Amino acid sequence: MSKTVPIYDPAKTFDENFDNGPYGYFADKNVYENKGEPKNTFLGLPIYEPFGIAAGPLPTSKHTTGAFRKGFDVVCYKTQRTTIAPCNAFPNVIPVDVEGSVTLEKASKGLTLRDEFNEDPRELTITNSFGNPSRGPEFWVDDVKKALEGQGKGQLLIVSVCGTIAEGQTQDEYFEDFAKAAKLAADVGVEVIELNLSCPNVANEGIICYTPAAVKSIVDKTRAVVGGKKIILKFGYFKPEQDEVLQEIMEYINEKVDAISLINTIPAAVRTKDGKQALPGEGRLVSGLCGAGIKWAGIDMVKRLDSLRKERGYTFEIIGVGGVMTPEDYKEYRKAGADCVQSATGAMWNPNLAVEIKASL
Ligand SMILES: Cc1cc2nc3c(=O)[nH]c(=O)nc-3n(C[C@H](O)[C@H](O)[C@H](O)COP(=O)(O)O)c2cc1C
Numbered sequence: 001m002s003k004t005v006p007i008y009d010p011a012k013t014f015d016e017n018f019d020n021g022p023y024g025y026f027a028d029k030n031v032y033e034n035k036g037e038p039k040n041t042f043l044g045l046p047i048y049e050p051f052g053i054a055a056g057p058l059p060t061s062k063h064t065t066g067a068f069r070k071g072f073d074v075v076c077y078k079t080q081r082t083t084i085a086p087c088n089a090f091p092n093v094i095p096v097d098v099e100g101s102v103t104l105e106k107a108s109k110g111l112t113l114r115d116e117f118n119e120d121p122r123e124l125t126i127t128n129s130f131g132n133p134s135r136g137p138e139f140w141v142d143d144v145k146k147a148l149e150g151q152g153k154g155q156l157l158i159v160s161v162c163g164t165i166a167e168g169q170t171q172d173e174y175f176e177d178f179a180k181a182a183k184l185a186a187d188v189g190v191e192v193i194e195l196n197l198s199c200p201n202v203a204n205e206g207i208i209c210y211t212p213a214a215v216k217s218i219v220d221k222t223r224a225v226v227g228g229k230k231i232i233l234k235f236g237y238f239k240p241e242q243d244e245v246l247q248e249i250m251e252y253i254n255e256k257v258d259a260i261s262l263i264n265t266i267p268a269a270v271r272t273k274d275g276k277q278a279l280p281g282e283g284r285l286v287s288g289l290c291g292a293g294i295k296w297a298g299i300d301m302v303k304r305l306d307s308l309r310k311e312r313g314y315t316f317e318i319i320g321v322g323g324v325m326t327p328e329d330y331k332e333y334r335k336a337g338a339d340c341v342q343s344a345t346g347a348m349w350n351p352n353l354a355v356e357i358k359a360s361l
Contacts, residue, residue, distance in 0.1 A: 004119070006348040007066065008057040010093035010126075014133060018059050025351040026066030032355055034071065038154030042340045043192060043230050043258055043317060048073045048154040050340035051330055051357055053347045054261070054321045055079050055160035055194060055234065056128070061143045064157060065150030071354035072347065074319075074340050077147055079132045079160040079196045080140045082181045087133035089281045096270055098125045102293035104239065110269035111289070113278040121325035121350055125293035127270050129279050132162055132199055137184050145188050158232060159185040160194040163218070165205055175214065179221035186226040193229060195222060198236035198264035200288040207267075209235045212248050219253050230258040232319065237263045237297045238304075247308065254314045261319035261342070262301040265290045291323060291345035298322025299336050306337025325350070327360035 005024035008017050017023075038046035052074030058064045059078040067075045095114040098106065102125060111127075118124045134140065144159055151157050161184075163177035182193045195218060197209040208214045215233070222231060233253070238246045265288025270278040277285045302320040309316065320338030324330055325346035333341045347353050 032071035054342035061147035081134035084136035107268035129287035295323025
């Protein structure tokens with residue numbers, strides 16, 4: 001039996017994927033046609049099905065257009081910066097050995113590299129480590145314009161951005177850089193911008209979403225320059241003991257942002273069977289786990305934020321992400337309170353997932 005070729009092929013470098021992808025099913029030109037009028041809304045916009053691909057597997061307009069053509073209706077362009085940044089050393093996506101869920105306890109002990117990617121999506125847990133590479137606005141601003149042209153009726157392109165730490169810069173300037181990146185996207189006509197506040201693979205930048213002062217400052221600076229555009233914040237998993245921090249953040253940002261996307265990956269050390277660091281290079285012992293094993297964490301966060309918004313009358317929408325590998329996972333997230341659902345790992349290995357979800361409804 002031939003193996004599935006993921007749309008983003010982990011056997012190839014980031015640059016090969018960027019320049020020559022997407023691969024597999026996304027490479028063919030057949031288009032899935034949405035029928036009738038869009039019956040759903042997300043962020044007040046008409047959407048056929050509030051399901052799509054999270055920031056990551058789609059680094060160019062060729063990839064995002066491929067996703068729209070295959071029926072993914074809410075598609076995110078991979079995180080971009082205001083400057084050129086290299087990708088972490090190859091490999092960037094490797095399989096890990098996990099049975100069932102990656103509990104926080106399992107993650108804290110670290111995990112072991114698997115020999116091969118699991119063919120059964122319900123068992124597929126991977127780790128990814130790119131470091132938010134960017135070819136800089138000189139490339140992506142024009143490419144995002146092309147990506148916008150790939151949107152069909154009832155479909156939505158989101159562009160993910162982050163700030164970049166530079167030598168001699170103040171903390172405020174770093175936060176300001178998120179806003180600058182967002183404004184670049186807004187100025188070319190992007191209506192919905194996602195701020196990536198949760199990348200675990202950039203050692204010096206850290207995971208910002210757990211620091212209320214940083215989140216508040218980035219949100220204020222971004223709102224000041226993007227006007228009425230929609231802002232999404234991408235968060236990681238908040239442990240139950242971090243609930244107060246989460247509540248403080250939500251109280252402040254409720255009226256300033258339009259949606260929260262959760263979760264990003266769960267950070268964990270990954271080693272080879274003989275105990276060596278699995279991914280090459282400094283600061284790469286820990287990387288972000290994603291796929292089937294983290295679904296519990298995404299569902300848990302969606303439920304917690306949904307209860308909070310009901311309790312306090314908050315108006316933001318929720319994008320559920322993490323371990324969506326099958327139509328049942330999509331339904332589980334919707335039931336948990338997600339207004340929209342996205343997949344990264346599941347969509348990479350099953351690019352027919354949107355079509356399968358639509359057929360199952
Ligand atoms: C190949 C790959 C690249 C990713 N790159 C990004 C990124 O650039 N920005 C971001 O916010 N999240 C990134 N992520 C995280 C995903 O958006 C998502 O939050 C996470 O993988 C959990 O979803 P999943 O279980 O469906 O993979 C990436 C994930 C994968 C698999």
